[in-house]
Amino acid sequence: MALRGSKVWSWRWRRNPLKRRADKVEAWIVLGVWLLTALTGVLAGMGATRSVERSLARERVEWRQVEARLVEEAPGTFAGQTGTASSDQVWAKVRWAATDGSSHTGQVRVRPGSPSGTTVGVWTDREGRLVTRPTTASQAALRAWLIGGLVGASAAFVPFVGGRMLRGRLECRRIDQWDTEWERFGPMWSGRRAEGGSW
Known part of the structure; x- marks a missing residue:
């Protein structure tokens, strides 16, 4: 059976007087x-x-984790839960300093009801812009x-x-x-x- 299949696949390369x-x-x-x-x-x-x-x-080389601080209290109320799932967090405004000393602000997810001045770790690129956590190797x-x-x-x-x-x-x-x-x-x-x- 295998030989027959091989002949079918290779018919174009075999000598044949009818082949044009x-x-x-x-x-x-x-x-x-x-x-x-x-x-x-x-x-x-x-x-x-x-x-x-x-x-x-x-990205793993250039992106850095820096400390940012909440500029206002996060919305919602914090009931003391320790979970960090995104469903347990809310968007809040934070401020951080880039490596060149310039100040930046942006929105990150934090625990509900976090007070103003709370420290949050954020990832930034070379220009100090917010980025996601870099991938592992x-x-x-x-x-x-x-x-x-x-x-x-x-x-x-x-x-x-x-x-x-x-x-x-x-x-x-x-x-x-x-x-x-x-x-x-x-x-x-x-x-x-x-x-x-x-x-």
Whole structure:
């Protein structure tokens, strides 16, 4: 069974007196499309993975955690819970100083009812703007591979679809050639069958 499947897949490369020039061209097109699809997907995926890894590594180096203070009391009432889930927190205005000494303000999530002046840890970039907590090395690797896989698959889709369209055009052209040849030899074939009787 495996041998039969192998013959089906490799028929374009075997010697055959009935094989036409169009079949040879299609064989090379199929091979070229598969190679280009694989190469494009791998290169694009690896490039995207490395780019994301470098970007996230730069964030881990440049982003800093600084202390910010509430400039006003947080809305809501604090019932003494110690949970830090986002559903237990509210937005409040805080102020912090960047590395160059400039003052910045922004909104962060804190416990309800936190008094003015409460210290809160926030993450900032090189310009002192609020950012999220940077990813860990393992999180960055996972994210980079996921993005790289998506980019690689998307990039490989382009030559694959292009190859399918080209093969479709070749198939249409081959059918047209068959029609033309049948118009030439069909009447001759029908005449011979009429002379020799029905089969």
